[in-house]
Amino acid sequence: MIKFLKIVISVSLLLSFVTDVFCIKCWSCRSSNDPKCADPFDNSTVPITDCNEEKGLSNLPGVRPSMCRKIRQKVNGEWRYFRGCAYLGEAGIQGDERFCLMRTGTYNIFMEYCTCDSKDGCNASGIIGPMPFMIFISGMGLYFKFF
Template sequence: MANLSVFVPILLALFIKEGEPVRCWTCSSDQNPLCNDPFLAGRSDNSSLIRLENCDSNAGTTYPYLASTKSVCKKMKKYINGQLIVSRGCTWKHQDDYSTSCPRASNRPNEITSFCETCEYDGCNGAATVSKTITLLAAPITLLLFK
């Protein structure tokens, strides 16, 4: 049974897909109220209004300096002229940046950023979900507890 505890992390590592582009929800609550919180992307009545965008699809032409960066999803809450705007979309960070903080956000005179967070797996900037990291850590621990 001890061999199983060594084998499980190796198996999990095989399922981690490095190098594939991340797909993020892309919308803004000032243009689409369905983008606001709570975010209900799975509802059938808004499936054509809110979409998952392949963040790397235009990166080479739009951002040619991004050779040492990776695409990540972003969720931002910003007050513009006193109105709360929730936006979701793609952004880029340095390859070795594993934090959840956003790249430096510039505030314009009438804008105040109240929240900004990044994540690195498909659809993670939508509704609150269980983190993949927690899930990956919980699987081997659960196997060890129930052996």
């Protein structure tokens, strides 16, 4: 019985990381179509999209989305928000999802581009929770408690 429990805990820990990486779901919306897409984000009318079901992009054949993204831009004083699946790049800045790429330009233009892959729906806000780490620590605690 203990050996079976050990196998179940080990497989559960492994799957908690694999599903976060390969089957990410992201909020998908544009503030021009739905004002609830802006910040503060209200997902009551916004669909969550399985990125594996995205059709792909014609200019990137064979590339599949692997992250979520949130784009916030200000053009001539008007804020716009876009959320969806991301195809290229890395999560966050140098792997840290707390940081986003920011650019400014002339004519009152500002853009912030945030990417994440830590959990489903991670493009809801700028703060990413440490859920995979907490699952791992909890599982390891159970593992060593019983074995």
